[in-house]
Amino acid sequence: MNELTLTALRLGLLLLLWLLVFSVVGAMRRDLAIGRRNKTGVPTAREVRRHPELAPPPVREHARQLVVVEGPLAGMSMDLADSPILLGRAQEATLVLEDDYASGRHARLFPQGSRWFIEDLGSTNGTYLAEQQLTRAQPVELGAPIRIGKTVIELRP
Numbered sequence: 397m398n399e400l401t402l403t404a405l406r407l408g409l410l411l412l413l414w415l416l417v418f419s420v421v422g423a424m425r426r427d428l429a430i431g432r433r434n435k436t437g438v439p440t441a442r443e444v445r446r447h448p449e450l451a452p453p454p455v456r457e458h459a460r461q462l463v464v465v466e467g468p469l470a471g472m473s474m475d476l477a478d479s480p481i482l483l484g485r486a487q488e489a490t491l492v493l494e495d496d497y498a499s500g501r502h503a504r505l506f507p508q509g510s511r512w513f514i515e516d517l518g519s520t521n522g523t524y525l526a527e528q529q530l531t532r533a534q535p536v537e538l539g540a541p542i543r544i545g546k547t548v549i550e551l552r553p
Contacts, residue, residue, distance in 0.1 A: 459512050459538055459551035462505070467547030468494040476551075480506035483544060484517075497521045497545025505536070512536045512551055521545055 439450040462481065463473040474481075474491065481490040484502035493502065499519040506513055515533040516523040523530045524543040536542065542549045 456510070457538060457553040458510055459536075459553065461552045462491070463550050463552050464491075465541065465548045465550055467545070469547065473552075476507075476512075478507055480504055483549075484519075491549075493544060493547050495545040495547045498547065502544050503530075503542075505542075506533075514542055519544075 438452070439447075444451050459476055461473050462476055464470055469491075482501060482504055483489060483491050483493060483498070484500050485493055485495070485498050486500035489501065499517070499521070501517050502519040503517055503523040504515045506515070512535070513533045514523065514525055514530065514536050516530040521544075524541075525534050525536065526540045527543075536551055538551050538553060540550065
């Protein structure tokens with residue numbers, strides 16, 4: 397190989413190396429530009445007015461009370477803490493139901509994060525959340541009726 401061919405190969409490899417560097421830099425610039433256009437975080441008031449779908453979801457009220465709406469204990473209420481509530485006829489239940497259709501350990505109402513869930517504990521007559529029988533633990537919304545026998549309870553703010 398003569399000297400001219402060797403120099404041409406070196407310059408060709410150097411040119412390919414610089415093309416690789418420029419393509420990597422270009423790809424990084426495109427990625428950074430896309431990230432700049434897709435802003436994250438809270439939208440401005442102007443953006444919310446133009447695009448109402450960007451508005452943050454409303455702040456949910458937290459349940460603070462359990463109220464008996466119907467049944468033998470109607471009108472009774474109890475403040476909610478961060479501990480589960482056992483519902484049933486048994487004396488060790490948190491809320492002792494005076495209802496012939498309730499089991500001893502009928503259902504459990506428990507907090508998880510900022511929400512409350514209701515779970516049937518294998519009762520004979522079932523637990524109903526908004527007219528639907530529970531087959532597994534379900535989240536309870538404020539004001540949704542929970543029926544155990546003749547007793548109806550609700551979570552209230």
